[in-house]
Amino acid sequence: MKFTLGWLKDHLETEVSVGEIVETLIQIGLEVDTVDDPAAELSAFRVAHVISAEQHPDADRLQVCQVDTGEGIVQVVCGAPNARTGMKGVLAPVGTWVPGMEVKLKAAKVRGVESNGMLVSEREVGLSDEHDGIIDLPEDAPIGVPFAEVLGIDDPVIDIELTPNRPDCTGVRGIARDLAAAGLGTLKSFDSAAPVAGSYESPINWDIAGDGNACSYVVGRHFKGLTNGPSPKWVQDRLRAVGLRPISALVDVTNYVSLDLGRPLHVFDAGKLKNKTLTMRRARDGEAFTALIEREYELDNEMTVIGDGDTAEALAGVMGGLESSCTEETTDVFLEVALFDPVSVATTGRKLQMESDARYRFERGVDPESAEWGAELAARLIVEFCGGETSKPTSAGTMPKWQRSVELRNDRVATLGGVEVAADRQVEILEALGFTIECLNGKMNAAVPSWRPDIGGEADLVEEITRIHGFDRIAPVSLDRDAALPVVAITPEQRRTSTVRRALAVNGLDEAVTWSFMGRAHAELFGELSETVLLANPISSELDAMRPSILGNLLLAAGRNADRGFADVGLFELGPAYQDATPDGQQLVAAGVRHGNAQLAHWSHKARAADALDAKADALAALEAAGAPAGNVQISRDAPDWYHPGRSGVLRLGKNVLAYFGEIHPAVLLGLDVRGPAVGFEVFLDNLPPRKDKGSSRPPLHLESLHPVRRDFAFLVNADVQAGDLLRAARGADRDVITDVALFDVYEGKNVEEGKKSLAIQATLQPTEATFTDAEIEEVSAKIVAAVEKATGGMLRS
């Protein structure tokens, strides 16, 4: 919403500065977007009189001018062809910033002649592209006066960003009312809407169809014998200042009233209307409408039009039609001053993507009373600008009942607003905003003015009073706690999540945050995709499904890094994956990928590509950090399809899947167009067993005083035997004695027959009461050998 200071002063009696007005606007909730003060920018440019212009002694095209600034004579060298003795021009003295040249003027010698300033062209001032000569002002232009004043652009333009709850401030008067309430001046009386007598009955009348259309009430007036020339200069200046192009007196009146008072109007060229009745009705599905911006729209039955017979001549509350629009030839006019349902106007405008000043106001809610006074005000201005005569008003429908009151307890501003405002000051503020107050015992009844549809309850009145009183007068109060020490802010699960995140980073992975969505084609690589996670209005087909797995986005990210020349990356993300659209369908997953080398080439070791066991280590690190019994998990080979079938695994605790890990399936990488290989893991944090509250105490630590004994065994097993089975068998051979079994060698090749492999383990045996005898050690060793043989068919290697 743009307006100028001069315009504001039509409604507000005030002497305060623009700066103070802007500051107050911000303080009362009318957010100032920009303040454009052309006069300030051009303040150094002043009207000057060229006393003499003489040929430069050393340059054909230059003249040396003696210029009267009103404060003295300065010498200026000028190259403009139209510089001449006696003319009035615009002088930029030394020190002036010249916007069109982007320089700050300095005193200079031009071909040996001193020049102390510049006579400027319109382009140099930044007014236009005109640069054929310097500005040539009328002879009566007063010397020394700011150029902006002569130009009539000395009125600062203020643009405020209006919140949707303030329809009253879609007109300058509403803004003036708020400022007056805030103590910045006095709201002038509004008497320009006094009734204008009509001299005849309107030949055109209204009808509101009973089809549930958007119009509740409409007033019209007929005009005849008009001359639709240009509007007065002051109207044109105002419109231009706020960015509107003056068109003709009739159109300018509608725009002016809309901006001045927030009252949209429309004028039909009565000569172009075919019927004696204009009808507010719903549009027909598929009905065509040509708007006055010369574009055709296809309407639907949810929209309201103003029909001239079968033809839609206006789209209710949004825009008039081309056919019946006013032109310079228009002499007879029918004026529309209507009330439309805000929601309907907003919906229509949005559907058709039509922005207009009328829509801006109607969708916020136009003052219902303005249907009456708007018709009078428009009639006065039309007759004043265009001559002719006006009919008596004609109307249809009934003005909606807007009268209502809201109760405000006297202490409510203090108890909700946190600031003491005396009761009489509360009344004063509300009255200044247009409320009518009835004081009762300990409370008041505030009758809401017609222009404030946003006021619905007591909290709204507290807001009105506190914002005008000043939010900065509310003293900040720090929150106090019930106890001296804060409660624990996060749940055990949230703490676990944070620990897992930090553990994965400690393990060398960088945390990424990627989109929660991904492309459907990519998403389908990660299992059967539920239709419920597809977006109805995606931003692109690459982001049209909620991700069923985080891996896809991480792999794509690894691919992007590889494309940039950084192929060896380890990334993880801790966030949601979505199995369906329900809250339970959202899982919390810690997922990671390693792409390229897990170990980079180094003088002490060779480069090593990431493999499934790196992913396993990451998954186990996450589980351990989460406090899951990582040592007790069962490992199986049934990872889902997006993993390599032979190089992947699942970690379970009972039936609960805790994690998948392994190499990513080559087909998945191909589908993502990421060059592999890559490995990854997914840890399902929601599936972890809840942490049991066992108190903070640990079980007692029992330290054996006797030295443990270590024994090595090498077993020859079939190549398909899983090391985990062997280790478990060895460990279980005598649980009382064997405290640890470590696998220290896996060997296939020379000296090991085809189809076999050698697994070498070291068992730790812990004596408890006395050191082991050789016989005892032999006994345990035999148990280990027997257990391994039973479980795996493995034989001790000779």
Place this chain on the structure above:
Amino acid sequence: MSAPDTSELHESLLAEVASADSLDALEAVRVHALGKKGAITAQMKGLGQLDGEARKEAGQALNRVKDSVQAAIGERQASLDLVALEARLTHETVDVTLPPRPRLTGHLHPVSQVTEECIAIFGEMGFTVAEGPDIEDDFHNFTALNIPPEHPARQMHDTFYLNPLEGRPAPVLRTHTSPVQIRTMETSKPPIRIVAPGRTYRSDSDATHTPMFHQIEALVVDEMTHMGHLKGCIIDFCRAFFDIPDLPVRFRPSHFPFTEPSMEVDIGCSREGGKLRIGNFGEGADNWLEIMGSGMVHPKVLEYGGIDPTKYQGFAFGMGIDRIAMLKYGIPDLRTFFDADIRWLNHYGFVPLAVPSMVRGL
């Protein structure tokens, strides 16, 4: 037979010890002096021929020689050990400029770190952390927050909708973390004091908007919290978060459907030289940066949450986690947050052991 004179033997053995110039030579001396066939042993063997008092005297003398030579060997050994160690050490070197075996540590994303910074601050004020689903129903994301069906925010161009379920309104990707307010009110009784960080979504993508971003929401509901508390809480937070004790904080009236009164919050900044800096730039400095929306919870929202608005009241506010991360850590471009560029993560990321805490400093 009188006792033999041991002084000659003593001196010659000591001389041998002194002249031993290596551990091997010293060992030879030891064997020669003290070994089974050594000089002292030989003399010891001869003692048997002496009688009573002389044997005793000679034995004592030999033992003194033995002790003395042993001590000399020990001393000599220590000094030769030292020499040998020094000699060895002169050969033992490592190129200390060699890069060591790498122990790679990853980084935390700024969103995670900043979220925990916020929790550390709000935790001190007695807030606990609440969460809610990203895929929300219409009721929790809009209706219960007093956002009517025709509100522009509900339109397709702002909100991501999912495919509608049979006969029910289409779920939405939550456009703010505010639905967590409702879910919290539905499941707990006042007094309520929660913050809710999380992912949020809007159908927007340009230089300063991404379709996904992060917000943190605060909600306080009790019987007495008023706008003064709202101001106090936000000022305390902003100053702690940015670690600027005199950071100017400005409250402007505004409008949100879910709060009444509503205010927007600005913090002081400078844009001098085209560079944005947060801080107090002195009296009269008039540069403000909008940082969050806030207000007193709308009575209708309390009602939707199942809380009696005639008895309870409170405040709520919400801000962009990514945005405050950008401001605090000088990260210029929002879009880079979600690209997982390893260079960016290394540059703007955080070491994992730096857990934010008010006690230790953020």
